[in-house]
Amino acid sequence: MGVSISSPTDAQKPRSFWPQRNRIVIMVLFGFVILFFLLDITLGSVRIPLKEVARIVFEGESENRAWLYIVQKIRLPKAITAILVGCGLSVSGLQMQTLFRNPLSGPAELGITAGAGLGVAVVMLGGGGSASLYAIRELGVSGSWLLVLMASLGAALVLLLVLLIAGRLRDNVVLLIVGVMVGTITVSLISIWQYFSQPEQLQEYLLWTFGSLGGVVQSHLYVLSGVVIVGLLLAFVSSKALNALLLGENYARSMGLTVGRSRLIILLSTSLLTGSITAFCGPIGFVGIAVPHITRSLLGTSDHRILIPTTCLVGTILLLVCDSIAQLPGTGAVLPINIVTSLLGAPVVIWIIVSRNNLRSSFS
Known part of the structure; x- marks a missing residue:
């Protein structure tokens, strides 16, 4: 790839950080977001003309009440959820790749998603039959906040553990392996819990692990x-700190950056984004690792003031496309979203590994 995330060349220049080329890319991406948003709402087991879909979305009216x-109660909330998931996971992956200076870092790869899953397991598998996901959602907003809180705490604990280990390691490849191992330990703890759980709880949790954008009802979408x-706003606030961290902590400190506080904000942002999305939609892989690299290739920059908003757009497009594919147009079946994101994201990871023959030297 043309841009290494370890050298923020244009981030240090005094000229405008929104060159004409990047503005054109942003406009094109906005057009694709609108196109795939309408396409995602149009597709489904019930055929609705695109013209009627646009009328319902923009005017809130239709002669056909069904x-x-x-559109309003099922497809629109699902499409909005896809936007939130695409933005949140993509920005989380971008922050992790910058913080750990590793191109293969992401919420799933570092075990953060598994930590969020552990928080959900505590709620769903630890409270008896009354703690099923359906029962929690029936509690309304309080049940939603419980899921988000536990998932975010689980994600934060795993991320904090990886950060502590990162302080003792200088090899990014080894750190990635450690992150995978931490995730494996977390998944093992969940498996032990599953083994001693009730069959009905186990079935519901297994269905949750497949990932779904359609499980977020309108009342919980808020x-x-x-x-x-909030998580995205924290990421935007950290954009200048992320630029400084690209050249290492010593450079960041020489620029007057309080590294500890910046790490805390990044940790909080990533935990909120990954935890809330995982709580409601299940573990969704490869988005966080793939989208930041696609965005850098499109823009040719490593300036996070540009990367963060553009990463949101690219992540949104990817999730809308994946959701459209998952609906298997022409059939009544719907694939788990995690399957589709894996099929599209895995080739990008292979491309990253092949294009960087020596990952160790790229981030030392």
Whole structure:
């Protein structure tokens, strides 16, 4: 790839950080977001003309009451969820790649998603039959906040553990392996819990692990939206700190950056984003690792003031496309979203490894 995330060349230049080329890319991406947003709402087991979909979305009216209900109550919340998931996981991956200076870092790869899953398991598998995901969601906003809180705490604990280990390691490849091992330990703890759980709880938790964008009902979408927006705002606030951290902690300190506070903000942002999304949608892999690299290739920059908003757009497009594919147009079946993101994201990871013949020297 043309841009290494270890050298923020144009981030240090006094000229405008929004060159004409990047503005054109942003405009094109916005167009694709609108296109795939409408396409995602149009596709489904019930065929609704695109013209009617646009009318319902922008005017809130339709002569067909069934179409109005399907779009407003089912498809529109799912498409909005795809936007939130695409933004949140992509920005989380971008922050992890910068913080650890490793191109293969991401919420799933470092075990952060597994930590969020452990928090959900504590709620779903640790409270008896009354703690099923359906029962929790029936509690309304309080149940939603419980899921988000536990998932975010689980993600934060794993991320904090990886950060502590990172302080003792200088090899990014070894650190990645440690992150995978921490995730494996977390998954093992969940498996032990599953072994002693009730069959009905186990079935519901296994279904949750496949990942789904359609499980977020409209009343709980406000909770997910609020948490993701806070997490994204924290990421935007950290953009200058992330630029400084690209050249290492010593350089960041020489620029007057308080590294400990910056790490804490990044940790909080990533935990909120990964925890809330995992709580409601299940573990969704490869988005956090793939999208930042696609964005850097499109823009040719490592300036996070540009990368963060553009990463949100690219992540949104990817999730909308994946959700459209998952619906298997022409059939009534719907694939788990995690399967589709893995099929599209895994080739990008292979491309990263092949294009960087020596990962160790790229980030030393």
